[in-house]
Amino acid sequence: MDETQSPTMEKPLDASDAELNRVRTSHLINDVVLHFSWKNLNVNVKDRATKKPLRILTDSHGFVEAGEMLAIMGPSGSGKTTLLNAIAHRQAAAGAKTTGDVMANGQKMDWKKIRQLSSYVEQEDALIGSLTVRETMKFAAGLALPNSVSKRERMQRIDDLIASFGLQAQAHTIVGTPIKKGLSGGQKKRLGVASRLITEPKILFLDEPTSGLDSTLSFEVVSFIRSIAKKNKLIVIASIHQPSTSVFKLFDKLCLLSYGKTCYFGDLPEALPYFKDIGLPMPFETNPAEFYLDLINADLAKEGDDVFDRIKHITESWSVGAGDQKLIQQIDANVFSSERSGVPDLTKVKILEPSRWMVPWVLLQRSWVKAYRDIVVYEIRVIMYLGLAVLMGTVFLRLKSTQDYIQPFINAIFFGSAFMSFMAVAYVPAFLEDLATFTKERANGLVGPLAFMVANFVIGLPFLFAIAVLFSIVAYWLSNFRNNGGAFMMYTMWLFLDLVAAESLVVLVSAMFPVFVISLAVTAFANGLWMCVNGFLVPMNILNPFWKYVFHYIDYQAYVFQGMMVNEFKHEVFTCNSVDGQYQCNYPGPLNAEGKIDGPSVLKTLSIALNDEKQWIGIIIAIIAVYRILGYLVLVLRRH
Structure with a gap:
């Protein structure tokens, strides 16, 4: 990323208050965050056993300057991710209550x-496996950058980042899906x-950026991040678990946690002298990271034993020592004052965002690429539905116009x-992948x-x-449904509404x-419930009455079944069996004397009305809308 290509503040950072009030920047904030800190940060949850408040992070303080990398370390359950989420203003833990101050520039x-x-x-x-490296970067830019950033500048920024992270050779390689291999883990x-x-x-903020990587790949990833941080004065705060010595030394500062309490916070080189001063020197030829983690590992600790x-x-020692007091003084000394020069007032910075329509447009483009490229999303489902169509068409092959059929x-x-509706369950994994990406974005x-x-609906x-057309072409004509183009299109329409409703149910x-x-x-x-109450079984x-009035009238399958029945039987006539010159008709109707059964008589026995198709279409569309609206409300309420 070349900073010369980024919009900068219109006034120098040492401008007066009046000038700062007029400062406007783009979404790309450049050189305005000089330091980041937090003070008296506490996180409480409800103890599952006692139902009383349980503190999982206690009086945490921290101070990181631009261009520095902070490693948050500790054994499992020490509060690393809790602290990272708390300072990022995310939900620290399920049902957690966070108190304290998080500050930038004081x-x-x-x-x-x-x-x-x-x-x-x-x-x-949070990557979509069917996209290439360049497409991933392109869509990320579309979701985040304001319209004022030109296309040329966007592409330049994308190219710079791809080059900075050593991905030029993989620019047109897909990320990778369960079926098609793409990028490596690093x-x-x-x-x-x-x-x-x-x-x-x-x-x-980085949550375990080296998880799942070996030491070589871990060093590769962290070193790339470090080079970007130093070049662009970026503050990097990462929770990290058991780094190698080479990875550990890439960080500038260290925060050690155990039981949610701070064991050390400060410059990396000063950690060893500090622990030596409190009577815990590190043995020779020891990985410093392992040494620190072994000291504070509480997995086997029991109250009263040596580890505890x-x-x-x-x-x-840390909470009452000079190190913690010095840290607090440093935070207090940098609390923002409008009279101090050289510190930009972040409350005066205006953030420009993409237009209201840009985000859905980008999501539509990205979903389209994924849908046609990732065979798990629709291609496998197409094969499944075609297989079902062949099965249906050959089992119900060339049905005849006699009452036996x-x-x-x-x-x-x-x-x-x-x-067809039931097999929509195949969409579950694809939607959950999209949902995971959405949650992170x-x-x-x-x-x-x-x-x-x-975007998902459209x-x-x-x-x-x-899918509806392909299924109908195979199954409709093999089964010998009514030989009429209009009837075929109506059958396809009902099937399409059935699939849209079924997929909307999956989304909800x-x-x-x-x-x-x-x-x-x-x-x-x-x-299965909809099948039972749709009026066929x-x-x-x-x-x-319970199933009828509680579930039948909200069953989209019921309206699809009724619509298809009317489409097939409304204008159809079947011949009755004849025994010894006497007609034996299984369905009573006005044509029985002629040895025939008219389709409306069949519909009457199933309590299916003849002329309510428009009403049924409207009800299905309403059901689809309700499913989608409820799905939207679930996402609104499930805010992290």
Whole structure:
């Protein structure tokens, strides 16, 4: 990233208050965050056993200057991620209450301002496997950069970042899917960080950036981050677990935690002398990172034993020692004052964001690329549906217009509509992948629930319509449904509405239960319920009133089944069987004397009205809208 290509503040940083009030910057804030700090940060949760408040982070203080890298270290459960989330103004833990001050340039920052100044890279990659490196960067820029940034500048920034992280040779390589291999683990980590740096944030939070990597790849990733941080005066704060010596030495400052309490905070070279002064010298030929973690590892500690007493000694030595007091004094000395020159007032900085329509447009483009390129999303589903069409068409092959085939016709209509809907469960993994990406992008303030839901809905329509047409072409004519072009189009239309409703149900359930097994089970159960109450297995005139009035009228499968039945039987006539010259008609009707059964008589026995198709279409569209709106509301309420 070449800073000369970024918009800068119109006035120098030592301008007067009046001048600072007129300062306007682009979304790319350049050289305005000189230091980042936090003071008296505490995080409390409710103890599951006692139901009383439990403190998981205690009186944490910290101070990091521009261009520095801070490593937050500690054993599992020490509070590393809790601290990282708290200073990033994220939910520190489930049901947690956070108190204390988080400051940039000595000014208290709310969550919105922190999101504007920073980027957060999750431990798990928020990357879409079917996109290339360049596409990933391009879409990241589209979601974050304001319209005032020209296309040429965007591409230059993308190229600079790809080059800075050593990904030029992989620029047109996909990230990688379960079916098609792409980038290596280290390259994915680098791309994940690079995609978050597209807006030139001044603070970068990293949650376990080396997890899943060996020591060589870990050093590669962290060294790239360090070079970017030094070049662009970026503040980097990373939680890190058991780094190698080479990786550990890349950091400038160290924060050690145990039991949620600070064991040390300060410059990396000063850590060894500090622990020596409190009676804990490091043996020769020892990895410093391992030494510190062994000192404060509480996994096997029990109250009263040597390990517990040692950790207690370390935390108490820090809390009452000169190091902690010096840190607090440094934080207090840098509290913002409008009279101090050289410190930009971040409350006067205006942040420009993408236009209201840019984010959904970018999401549509990205979803389109994923949909046609990632075979897991729709191609496998197309194969599944075509297989179902062949199965249906060959089982219900060339049904005839005699009364013996009336029930097989009804069965074929039920089978086609119900099982097409049921197989929408195959969309669960694809949507959960999109949801995971959305959750991470939303946490960085890039994407909102409305844009995500609109893009997801719109991009699915052409693919679902294509599936409906392909299925109908095979199954409709093989089964010998009514030989009429208009009837074929109506059958396809009902099938399309069925698929849209089924996929909307998947979206709602997966938003409510974003765990694969649970989403799959709930969606399958719901589809099984709709099959039971749609009017085929048990006719409406004898269906239990509870199931009829509670579930039947909100069952989209019921309206699809009825619509397909009317489409097939409204204008059809079947011949009755004849025994010894006497007609034996299974369905009573006005044509029985002629040895025929008219289709409306069949519909009457199933309590299906003849002329309510428009009403049914409207109800299905309303059900689809309700599913999508409820899914949107779930995402709104599930804010992290």
